[in-house]
Amino acid sequence: MSDMILHHYPNSPFSEKVRVAFGVKQAAWKSVVIPNMLPKPDLMPLTGGYRKTPVMQVGADIYCDTQLIMLEIEKRAPTPPLLPTGREGEARALAMWIDRNIFWAAVGVVMGALGDKLPKAFLEDRSAFTGRPFDAAALKAAAPMAMQQTFAQLALAERMLADGRPYLLGEAPCLADCALYNPVWFIKERLGGGKPVPPLDRLPLITAWSERLKAVGSGKPTEMAAADAIAIAKAATPEATHVDPDDPSGLKAGQTVSVTPDDTGKVPVSGALVGLTNDRVSISRHDEQVGDVVVHFPRAGFVIKPA
Numbered sequence: 001m002s003d004m005i006l007h008h009y010p011n012s013p014f015s016e017k018v019r020v021a022f023g024v025k026q027a028a029w030k031s032v033v034i035p036n037m038l039p040k041p042d043l044m045p046l047t048g049g050y051r052k053t054p055v056m057q058v059g060a061d062i063y064c065d066t067q068l069i070m071l072e073i074e075k076r077a078p079t080p081p082l083l084p085t086g087r088e089g090e091a092r093a094l095a096m097w098i099d100r101n102i103f104w105a106a107v108g109v110v111m112g113a114l115g116d117k118l119p120k121a122f123l124e125d126r127s128a129f130t131g132r133p134f135d136a137a138a139l140k141a142a143a144p145m146a147m148q149q150t151f152a153q154l155a156l157a158e159r160m161l162a163d164g165r166p167y168l169l170g171e172a173p174c175l176a177d178c179a180l181y182n183p184v185w186f187i188k189e190r191l192g193g194g195k196p197v198p199p200l201d202r203l204p205l206i207t208a209w210s211e212r213l214k215a216v217g218s219g220k221p222t223e224m225a226a227a228d229a230i231a232i233a234k235a236a237t238p239e240a241t242h243v244d245p246d247d248p249s250g251l252k253a254g255q256t257v258s259v260t261p262d263d264t265g266k267v268p269v270s271g272a273l274v275g276l277t278n279d280r281v282s283i284s285r286h287d288e289q290v291g292d293v294v295v296h297f298p299r300a301g302f303v304i305k306p307a
């Protein structure tokens with residue numbers, strides 16, 4: 001089986017969500033470190049424009065968004081499971097809530113504290129990425145509200161742990177734990193040097209839970225050069241995919257479409273529709289550097305438009 005190659009950077013909290021999943025599974029993976037802002041010249045030929053972090057590559061298949069990356073990891077390294085039997089929907093729904101709500105509140109906490117220490121180029125990049133002003137003064141002004149929001153939302157997760165369970169859905173870490181580790185790790189590592197700083201100081205169960213997840217580690221990474229990842233894509237053939245002919249969207253196999261995130265980093269990726277299921281949309285594209293690749297996105301949170 002081809003290697004799972006994660007394109008990521010160390011400070012990226014969404015990448016930490018994936019790295020901890022590799023840890024749960026003690027999986028082997030290849031690590032390609034990418035820049036933390038545009039330009040990303042070695043990533044764009046693979047994704048066709050999708051700019052977010054992380055991206056997972058397996059041969060000539062490119063998986064965008066951690067929603068889908070986690071499902072691919074689950075398929076390729078099934079044990080122990082991230083989706084507890086009979087509770088897959090719960091685990092995935094919790095992850096969506098965390099990714100779309102708690103994460104952004106936590107960004108407000110971290111950036112509110114660090115905003116004036118961040119390079120201008122980074123702040124400009126994130127303004128373009130989010131479509132909102134990302135400057136030190138605006139971030140600082142919004143920080144107290146972000147702190148309250150982060151606490152209010154994390155308090156819900158704290159209540160889940162109140163019956164003594166070690167992880168959000170029971171005895172073993174699942175997808176929801178990996179998702180929640182993202183914003184908690186972000187606050188702890190960026191602001192507290194690993195120690196619980198506000199609002200974590202008022203969340204003892206989440207703090208103890210985060211120590212358990214830290215001990216899980218990141219699996220078995222091996223460094224890989226970006227050029228090697230590109231060569232792997234070029235030499236590989238994408239896996240077979242399927243377009244559901246009865247999909248209510250009316251989209252048909254082979255038609256040209258664009259796929260765009262609905263929240264941040266709204267860069268459309270265009271190609272021929274080769275896969276469409278309830279969970280994912282897959283498009284085939286050709287690039288001189290990487291040859292024929294298929295780029296996969298989740299359905300939830302992505303807008304598909306006929307070209």
Ligand SMILES: N[C@@H](CCC(=O)N[C@@H](CS)C(=O)NCC(=O)O)C(=O)O
Binds near residue numbers: 012036052066067
């Ligand atoms: N919904 C995406 C969110 C990913 C995301 O927002 N990642 C941040 C970094 S943690 C990002 O892309 N920042 C801009 C960049 O890295 O260029 C996912 O689940 O993968």
